[in-house]
Amino acid sequence: MLKTALFDRWRWAVLVPALILALPVAMVFISVFSPQFAVWQHLRQTVLADYIINSLLIAGGTGLGALIIGTSTAWCISQYQFFGRRYLEWLLLLPLAVPAYIIAYTYTGMLDFAGPVQTWLRAQFGWSFGDYWFPEIRSLGGAIVMLSLVLYPYVYMLARNAFSEQSASLSEASRTLGLTPRQHFWKVALPLARPAILTGVALAMMEAFADYGTVQYFGVPTFTTGIFRTWFGMGNAIAAAQLAALLTSFVLFLLLLEKWSRRKIRYYHQGQKHSAPSRRQVSLTKQAGLILGCLLPVTFGFLLPAWQLCSWALANWQRTLDGAFWQLVWNSFSLAAMAALLSVILALVFAYARRLKRDPVVQFPVQLAALGYAVPGTVIAIGVMLPLAWFDQQIDLFAEQWFGIRTGLLLSGTIVALLLAYSVRFLAVSLHGIEAGLERIKPNMDNAARSLGFRPGQVLRRVHIPLLKGSVLTALLLVFVDVLKELPATLILRPFNFNTLAVRAHELASDERLADAALPALAIVLVGLIPVIILARSTERRMRGDE
Amino acid sequence: MLAIEQLAIAYGPHTVVKEISFALAEGQIGCLVGPSGCGKTTILRAIAGFEAPAAGVVRLQGQVVSSVNTQVVPEKRKVGMVFQDFALFPHLTVADNIAFGIAKLSKADKAAKVKALLKLVGLPDLGQRYIHQLSGGQQQRVALARALAPEPKVLLLDEPFSSLDAEFREVLARDIRTILKQLQITAVLVTHDQFEAFAMADMIGVMQLGQLQQWATPYELYHRPASRFVADFVGRGVMLPGTMLDPQQVETCLGIFQQRYLPETKAGDRVDVLIRPDDIVHDDDSAIKATVLDKSFRGSHILYTLALSGGEQVYCLALSHHNHAIGEQIGIRLDLDHLVLFPRSHGV
Numbered sequence: 001m002l003k004t005a006l007f008d009r010w011r012w013a014v015l016v017p018a019l020i021l022a023l024p025v026a027m028v029f030i031s032v033f034s035p036q037f038a039v040w041q042h043l044r045q046t047v048l049a050d051y052i053i054n055s056l057l058i059a060g061g062t063g064l065g066a067l068i069i070g071t072s073t074a075w076c077i078s079q080y081q082f083f084g085r086r087y088l089e090w091l092l093l094l095p096l097a098v099p100a101y102i103i104a105y106t107y108t109g110m111l112d113f114a115g116p117v118q119t120w121l122r123a124q125f126g127w128s129f130g131d132y133w134f135p136e137i138r139s140l141g142g143a144i145v146m147l148s149l150v151l152y153p154y155v156y157m158l159a160r161n162a163f164s165e166q167s168a169s170l171s172e173a174s175r176t177l178g179l180t181p182r183q184h185f186w187k188v189a190l191p192l193a194r195p196a197i198l199t200g201v202a203l204a205m206m207e208a209f210a211d212y213g214t215v216q217y218f219g220v221p222t223f224t225t226g227i228f229r230t231w232f233g234m235g236n237a238i239a240a241a242q243l244a245a246l247l248t249s250f251v252l253f254l255l256l257l258e259k260w261s262r263r264k265i266r267y268y269h270q271g272q273k274h275s276a277p278s279r280r281q282v283s284l285t286k287q288a289g290l291i292l293g294c295l296l297p298v299t300f301g302f303l304l305p306a307w308q309l310c311s312w313a314l315a316n317w318q319r320t321l322d323g324a325f326w327q328l329v330w331n332s333f334s335l336a337a338m339a340a341l342l343s344v345i346l347a348l349v350f351a352y353a354r355r356l357k358r359d360p361v362v363q364f365p366v367q368l369a370a371l372g373y374a375v376p377g378t379v380i381a382i383g384v385m386l387p388l389a390w391f392d393q394q395i396d397l398f399a400e401q402w403f404g405i406r407t408g409l410l411l412s413g414t415i416v417a418l419l420l421a422y423s424v425r426f427l428a429v430s431l432h433g434i435e436a437g438l439e440r441i442k443p444n445m446d447n448a449a450r451s452l453g454f455r456p457g458q459v460l461r462r463v464h465i466p467l468l469k470g471s472v473l474t475a476l477l478l479v480f481v482d483v484l485k486e487l488p489a490t491l492i493l494r495p496f497n498f499n500t501l502a503v504r505a506h507e508l509a510s511d512e513r514l515a516d517a518a519l520p521a522l523a524i525v526l527v528g529l530i531p532v533i534i535l536a537r538s539t540e541r542r543m544r545g546d547e
Numbered sequence: 548m549l550a551i552e553q554l555a556i557a558y559g560p561h562t563v564v565k566e567i568s569f570a571l572a573e574g575q576i577g578c579l580v581g582p583s584g585c586g587k588t589t590i591l592r593a594i595a596g597f598e599a600p601a602a603g604v605v606r607l608q609g610q611v612v613s614s615v616n617t618q619v620v621p622e623k624r625k626v627g628m629v630f631q632d633f634a635l636f637p638h639l640t641v642a643d644n645i646a647f648g649i650a651k652l653s654k655a656d657k658a659a660k661v662k663a664l665l666k667l668v669g670l671p672d673l674g675q676r677y678i679h680q681l682s683g684g685q686q687q688r689v690a691l692a693r694a695l696a697p698e699p700k701v702l703l704l705d706e707p708f709s710s711l712d713a714e715f716r717e718v719l720a721r722d723i724r725t726i727l728k729q730l731q732i733t734a735v736l737v738t739h740d741q742f743e744a745f746a747m748a749d750m751i752g753v754m755q756l757g758q759l760q761q762w763a764t765p766y767e768l769y770h771r772p773a774s775r776f777v778a779d780f781v782g783r784g785v786m787l788p789g790t791m792l793d794p795q796q797v798e799t800c801l802g803i804f805q806q807r808y809l810p811e812t813k814a815g816d817r818v819d820v821l822i823r824p825d826d827i828v829h830d831d832d833s834a835i836k837a838t839v840l841d842k843s844f845r846g847s848h849i850l851y852t853l854a855l856s857g858g859e860q861v862y863c864l865a866l867s868h869h870n871h872a873i874g875e876q877i878g879i880r881l882d883l884d885h886l887v888l889f890p891r892s893h894g895v
Contacts, residue, residue: 177648
């Protein structure tokens, strides 16, 4: 028994990488056991309250903003028939392609004193500096608006599915029981969609907690910027890790909320047969209102910033489109491709192990490793840095003692660190896609192929690979794009003098060279559009399949 | 109580319901049957107010609720509906589902009403359960209780048994009929299953392609079908070819039969005579012999498929102890209470 357990290849194939992937987050929590009284005393007296309050306000505000925008647009799209509805249905997803730090500095460029909006206002009304009040975008409120504008699609997607999966007879039942359509929304449709909406809100809030680029650029002190400051400003990595542990606890609470909501979704959908709801026809005036309402978030979350980026990029392309830019593209793409490949290979191993071995020794480590998607990039970066730096130090010491040579930074200053961080953060993305693909290959298909005379290897080649190809490609692409957009972990862990599109855009923007940052930013947004298009197409296909 | 007059409903250029008229008195249960896509559910939805008529009128208690010019919104009609998929609210308990339509009542009144309804539908102890904890038959009963709670003037049931196992259907149909009769509720049921219709309804309407072929009692529908479609759709039977000898007599291979005067026929016309299985009586002494082609045992009865001397096939429902082997010749006699005949259609 013990022997077979020890020599089970699948268990080792899962346990070793899963533990490595779980290590960074574990390190962050382990750091709690090394109290840093002096630093915490200082933090508590100065900035800790700001960190906590600002982070909570930003997450809460973003959650509320995403809730309102996402739910209302989802309701309009799923319930009413109006001109352009089919286009708006996927246009509303577009802001997902824009990372928050990019929209933040785009709006800063548009709205600051020298920007087009204030310039136009001054020209129009003859105002000059100090004559008028204009809202300051670089503020806590501004950060909430920015984050809401790009994160509402999480709520929109889930709420739209929830609303359109509600059987048409539910609303008819409400009406035969004397409720007006408005009462039906508040008493039935909304409570039924609540688990889905909550899941979306939790996801948006997790992203808001994790955001570094926006708050750093806006100068709002939060946990993520605080972790940076404690580590690089105060030079205390352990205290930074402890801050990270505190931040992660907030996020884990949201994660629990999300998991709990997801369970509820399933339970709310039991015993309901689907009958495709018919969308309500409305008058032309109402149609105009609906179009306008749905266009607002698309315009402010995507069209306007994209247009601004394009105009900046076009004005400066002769200067910015140089060898250095192509070097950035190469760095970003090769890094993202490596990370995507690694992540998908890991996901394939994990997914197959879980399919073949139903025992907890395999199931639990995989689930643990997949939790990384909820952990902010800053936290993962610290979690990666601590053990790698320790490892490098030990090797260095060892080599010096025995061979008299210094090995220096073997792993922590290299791409290995980055790849580990990306694998931790994005494993869930690839795992989710591949497990969904594998689920379609029913175990009986294996049995059928075996009974028709194929060996296991042949079953893999003739049945699994053709069926899995699509999911693998999608997973590769999704991780690729996520890595390309990732900012904080890359910023911390990148090798010296190694720049990516995201890092460069952030650096240029921080140096107030907004127009120069446009080209790398635009490249990120364009690549970011690919998964959004895939998402839009797959949901459309699914919806059509229902009808 | 409920009157439908010359009702027509169209989706764009397609008229799905054509000039339907029928009426139900208070406490009567009506049923619309027909193959799927015949427009029966559309009529139900028009009564509930979910479809607007292209022509005609729907009256509830004498008041026009649907016409080309007026359309009372569903929530103001006091029409209850039981949906095909039950449409129970999964986020509410059974008791909250039932109380959903009576939100304006006081708390005590509501509780009393819910309790009474749960007892009525035979689920007195399940008020605190959630919908997903109930079986299909229990969900059906909750859906009925919820629809009855606001004391509707008219109750509509759209294929209420279609998602249940066959064995439950008849019991539940009987139970629901008893409840509706007890409460004196006017109800309209839609189904594609004639046995459900027979079990539930006082009046049955047979629909085909958006038209009401016949509106009659179950007995009349079976024994005096107004059209060939109704004859085919309701019950089992065969069409035996015959020739009119004069407007009162028809000759078939089973003999000459008297019939009431039918204006459309004259001597020499070729007609089809509807023969139900129970019209053919097994009689060993009869001179008419038929060969047993097939038999299906039904417990108390055996349904024989017989071939007549001329090759025509008929059914015969014989008592179970008249057991004959396939291929055997048995004597039969036609015992027609009344003749149902249709002009021979071309090409048949």
